[in-house]
């Protein structure tokens with residue numbers, strides 16, 4: 161591609177220097193620049209990419225995209241907003257890959273990963289080669305790729321979609337985080353369906369208020385839909401949770417056709433007769449394409465919602481309800497979500513990714529439905545993340561557990577002891593007696609203690625890190641897997 165051509169994707173952009181040069185790639189990280197790349201300078205949250213332009217040039221960058229003219233001798237495209245420019249340019253550079261696939265995006269505080277897994281399974285089972293992008297991994301065509309976050313930035317995203325398209329992927333289901341929406345990471349991605357799971361407290365360090373958080377999620381729905389929506393191949397759908405009050409706002413801001421799911425009479429796809437056991441969850445579902453009974457292997461009422469969201473998205477893609485049922489019933493569970501650790505011990509050990517107040521409350525309510533003995537909960541809260549959720553999570557853990565082991569999650573750059581104290585403040589507010597909880601900074605030790613104190617029929621819930629195979633302390637990632645640590649602790653019990 162010529163630099164001029166790249167510049168012409170934006171109306172308001174000024175090119176200085178020779179635009180008639182060939183460019184071979186786009187890059188936002190100076191450390192990864194290859195000869196022939198255009199380096200896009202992004203003003204970041206921690207550093208300013210403009211300060212790394214010279215380093216990018218040394219590594220072979222042939223042009224820059226910047227928000228101000230830099231004192232460097234190479235062609236530059238000066239733009240108003242380089243994040244916006246990146247999204248537009250990446251889409252153009254890779255030939256608008258999202259328009260060659262059915263794009264299904266899932267947003268919401270909890271349930272995104274689970275819902276995307278369910279949709280991916282249904283689509284693949286129906287013979288539609290489907291790619292997946294989200295917290296645990298990206299995967300398509302039998303290959304998996306590690307992820308450093310939930311939603312990749314625009315450049316990485318378009319590059320991945322292009323590779324998916326080149327490998328025959330026809331549908332891509334991806335998680336769309338509120339950070340991604342706020343930062344425009346999915347701008348330029350042509351979604352056909354936007355699914356909303358729920359909105360509850362999280363990320364207030366970043367979005368400041370629940371209203372701002374809702375507005376960020378709203379961007380997803382506001383950008384969906386166009387005047388050709390009545391034409392069959394152009395249809396856009398907003399799949400909304402009828403039981404979450406934020407949905408009425410999303411319905412207002414979208415031009416797409418709204419289809420709802422939930423437990424109430426008014427939902428277009430509704431579940432009833434829900435029954436939850438330690439082995440699974442069953443329910444009856446009525447839809448705009450028939451009714452059936454579904455027996456999930458996954459436990460928890462919240463998974464009924466995730467299944468309903470997936471069923472709705474599947475029906476909108478034209479899948480048959482019978483086939484959807486078969487696919488959903490064959491899913492054993494999602495990595496690190498209500499995952500049992502079984503080493504033959506006489507009590508249950510469950511690892512779950514609940515890291516928000518709502519997630520923790522839901523999983524604890526589920527555990528209480530089948531726990532015959534005591535519930536012992538091990539959990540912590542991530543550092544450099546929403547501090548205000550810590551005391552609330554402490555209160556919820558105490559409300560639904562017989563004993564709480566407060567420990568570290570990923571402390572990142574915060575002092576782990578202080579994070580534990582923030583959680584303990586919630587326990588104090590609710591006057592939880594000292595004998596019902598313990599603070600142990602070391603997560604391994606906390607898990608070991610919890611397992612040692614378990615009696616037959618108790619349930620030990622280890623929440624917050626789910627599938628994660630690391631613990632981030634400071635800036636270092638250490639090997640750590642709750643499931644492995646729990647197994648070792650169980651095996652060490654008799655010694």
Ligand SMILES: CC(=O)N[C@H]1[C@@H](OP(=O)(O)OP(=O)(O)OC[C@H]2O[C@@H](n3ccc(=O)[nH]c3=O)[C@H](O)[C@@H]2O)O[C@H](CO)[C@@H](O)[C@@H]1O[C@H](C)C(=O)N[C@@H](C)C(=O)N[C@H](CCC(=O)O)C(=O)O
Nearest residue numbers: 188189190202204205206207209212309310311313337339
């Ligand atoms: C707050 C936030 O979202 N930050 C993201 C943002 O980082 P940033 O703005 O701080 O970037 P920066 O480090 O200041 O760098 C600015 C620019 O300088 C460049 N640079 C930097 C150093 C250098 O030597 N050379 C160089 O070129 C960088 O490549 C970048 O282009 O852009 C980076 C690159 O795209 C992201 O990796 C980073 O995510 C950080 C790691 C993060 O923790 N994000 C979390 C909060 C997040 O986004 N989470 C959501 C999930 C939430 C949920 O599950 O609900 C997600 O979608 O992952």
Ligand SMILES: Nc1ncnc2c1ncn2[C@@H]1O[C@H](COP(=O)(O)OP(=O)(O)OP(=O)(O)O)[C@@H](O)[C@H]1O
Nearest residue numbers: 269270271272273274295462497512513514519523
């Ligand atoms: N629909 C739901 N409503 C409330 N809680 C849920 C729901 N689905 C899952 N959970 C809880 O939230 C945890 C995380 O689920 P999941 O990974 O599917 O969510 P996510 O939205 O992808 O999270 P993240 O923001 O980290 O990407 C689960 O382990 C479970 O405890």
Ligand SMILES: N[C@H](CCC[C@H](N)C(=O)O)C(=O)O
Nearest residue numbers: 515541542545569570624625
């Ligand atoms: N996507 C979420 C995951 C949190 C997982 C928890 N283990 C933590 O580190 O806080 C976030 O980045 O806020």
Ligand SMILES: [Mg+2]
Nearest residue numbers: 272273295335
């Ligand atoms: Mg996720």
